[in-house]
Amino acid sequence: MERKWTTVRDLRRTNRSTVLSRLYLAGPLSRPEISRDTGLSAGTVSNVTAELIEEGLVVEAGQVDSHGGRPRALLRVDPDYGYVVGVDVGETRVRVELFDLAMTRRALVDRQLPSARPRPEAVVSRILTGLTEAISRAGVPEERILGVGIGVFGLVEQGPEVTVHAPTVGWQEVRLESSLRAGTRLPLFIDNGAKALGQAEMWYGAGRGRQHAVIVLVGSGVGAAVITHGQSYRGFTSSAGEWGHTTIVYGGRPCRCGSSGCLEAYVGAEGIIDRYRQARAGRPVPGGDEESQIAALVRARHSSTVAARILEETTGFLGAGLANLINLFNPELIVLGGWTGLVLGAELLPEIRVAAGRHALELPYRQVSIELSQLGADAVAFGAATLPVQDLLLRGGETGAARTAGSVRAARSSHR
Amino acid sequence: MERKWTTVRDLRRTNRSTVLSRLYLAGPLSRPEISRDTGLSAGTVSNVTAELIEEGLVVEAGQVDSHGGRPRALLRVDPDYGYVVGVDVGETRVRVELFDLAMTRRALVDRQLPSARPRPEAVVSRILTGLTEAISRAGVPEERILGVGIGVFGLVEQGPEVTVHAPTVGWQEVRLESSLRAGTRLPLFIDNGAKALGQAEMWYGAGRGRQHAVIVLVGSGVGAAVITHGQSYRGFTSSAGEWGHTTIVYGGRPCRCGSSGCLEAYVGAEGIIDRYRQARAGRPVPGGDEESQIAALVRARHSSTVAARILEETTGFLGAGLANLINLFNPELIVLGGWTGLVLGAELLPEIRVAAGRHALELPYRQVSIELSQLGADAVAFGAATLPVQDLLLRGGETGAARTAGSVRAARSSHR
DNA sequence: ACACTTTTTCGAAGGTGTGAAATAAGTATC
DNA sequence: GATACTTATTTCACACCTTCGAAAAAGTGT
Structure with missing residues (x-):
């Protein structure tokens, strides 16, 4: 009974979320299509999309011609609204990739690990340096990064703090989140690599x-x-x-x-x-x-x-x-x-x-x-990058008072 | 995207549902306790519970004395608001039990099946006659029956119509729901016996x-x-x-x-x-x-x-x-x-x-x-009976325009 | 009898989606 | 080229909902 799901504003958030998710996953859509798919009335769709457009999350994407009627405008999520980072932590290397919201890759950094049984600190340092390098290579301001998804080997325990267990490489309850937290203020989303890849395959594969x-x-x-x-x-x-x-x-x-x-x-x-x-x-x-x-x-x-x-x-x-x-x-x-x-x-x-x-x-x-699989064997970083996107969609694009960053909202509104 | 979860009235229904569920599963509770557990404001809790009391679903159940303040009134679901029936369909017998909402058994009917590979018709007829007998034995008006839960062996496919598959006894896509529908107007909830029992073990075991x-x-x-x-x-x-x-x-x-x-x-x-x-x-x-x-x-x-x-x-x-x-x-x-x-x-x-x-x-x-297990091996009928209760809780006690019965609502309101 | 505490109710305020009506923006037809 | 028709989009009154703070209710302790 811990979930907060009661007020009329939560209602708005979920409706924003369903509209945004549909728009993101089902490509450019017209308002009537959204209305039909989500069951929301035309008025609400108009209302919600207007808000999303106002905030810069959604943009118009041309029109589709009609059979004798006002042509319907197509809407889609703006690929440049923000960027996401995906990290693939393997047993031999760390790979950092940066994408825009359309999941077009903008930067790629690969770092070898010294051994096949890497120490956590070795992984953490490579993630952090890889992160800064990817951001600078992509030429993207850090405030526009929506989050960093990290796909790790082993069991990832989502408690009050994320810990990683991987007995085969000697990791016992590694506090990966707090270690990384010392080096970056970006929102972090840590999960098992297979789960990250699974999500990518569901969305894009x-x-x-x-x-x-x-x-x-x-x-x-x-x-x-x-x-x-x-x-x-x-x-x-x-x-x-x-x-x-x-x-x-x-x-x-x-x-x-x-x-x-x-x-x-x-x-x-x-x-x-x-x-x-x-x-x-x-x-x-x-x-x-x-x-x-x-x-x-x-x-x-x-x-x-x-x-x-x-x-x-x-x-x-x-x-x-x-x-x-x-x-x-x-x-x-x-x-x-x-x-x-x-x-x-x-x-x-x-x-x-x-x-x-x-x-x-x-x-x-x-x-x-x-x-x-349609994404091949090397899509863990890609999958990890979908984690912050998922968060964005679930929140309906509202800057959650979540893990960090009040700077993001400020950056956003000053940007438009 | 088929779920209907958009309007401000759905919000009310879920809040009714959380209050009712909490009240049902966590025994008699005071309003402040409900408020704390569910995160709803005191005003809303009062509002919702007043409605539930008005409708007869919830009744007061004494008070708890205080430390120098107004004593809090305890609320609970009225065990006699309605009754539920659970049916255990085994390979050798059909067992029908009738309970009030507190899951106190009010009637029990056991019917042998002619063989260990029963024909569907044999099962259907025993369920139906067992049902009428249980209702009459319990001395409960049929309009007060909230639903009939049926726990069946085999695979129960929840499609537009429930069908049962059990190759080992020769059942191929048996349309159990429509067969039963011909003999009763009560709402039916058909599920696998193990799943039914599982739910009982979660609630009461x-x-x-x-x-x-x-x-x-x-x-x-x-x-x-x-x-x-x-x-x-x-x-x-x-x-x-x-x-x-x-x-x-x-x-x-x-x-x-x-x-x-x-x-x-x-x-x-x-x-x-x-x-x-x-x-x-x-x-x-x-x-x-x-x-x-x-x-x-x-x-x-x-x-x-x-x-x-x-x-x-x-x-x-x-x-x-x-x-x-x-x-x-x-x-x-x-x-x-x-x-x-x-x-x-x-x-x-x-x-x-x-x-x-x-x-x-x-x-x-x-x-x-x-x-x-705390409920023992013979609790399938008990578990099946929880299915209509679950439905009641999920709907927040509103008479869903669900499977049947408009009579139920009429009966209810004339009853109070 | 009085002060104090806690529960419960009440009313105003702020939000939400809906549905109908109004408006916008095209195509088809004459 | 004007008109009728069609469909998309916006606007707005309305009915509901939860919350918040204040007030009322209902006790206890002194």
């Missing part, structure tokens, strides 16, 4: 227009982002969706998480390569890094029965894992992403679908479609 | 006051009800939560659903008994029905190493299954229910907790507590 989906990430690790009613499913402390460490072969292969039989131990890149090596009687798998090893395996499938068998098994495990998601979450869509997932999916998607069908219940399986 | 929980049902079959933000997680077509048919032993024991290695094949009553029999080299398990066989197994665990091993394995499988739920849904609470679950849990809960800890990720495991 394979999930457009869907409400219930699971975006699955198969790379070195295996994760998932669950979307319900268009929103990320978080659970009690936001660590929901740890699909990679669900048991799929009771008592099976040991997993780096300490348990055994985890899905990740079978369909994560390392798991696949390891099983391939064992099937080759211990001979090393050709190719240098994991990526080329997987590629080699996929290429070999027509010539080598061993490779074919390994891939078939992998398809089976992956299918069963997807079936578990289908049975538990009943999504309308599953998006297969992550670099390993994309490599496998490019060749084997039909087989994966069939394998999922073998293990899932018939009804929910009939209602789900399994598709490939 | 082990889940009180929690927001994110999974209620797990282990009986002959295995199911789960997932609660997020206090609401049942449904997914795209409401068939979410089919935990029993998630794969936990890839390529393992065949399951009646057609797949193999499903959790249900290992920890469902039949699966346990079957594994026990195999371990006894095919000798039949003592005891008549499944229930007494499981009881015999549990009793034998101190004298028989075979029984002990089977139970240990069962604990392991169940723990891994729970761990999957923990990793995927990140609940704050897991409630173990269902008759098999209760029998096992009564003896082995600590071991089950440990087994879950072995397979779950550390952080979400630390944050979850695993408890036994």
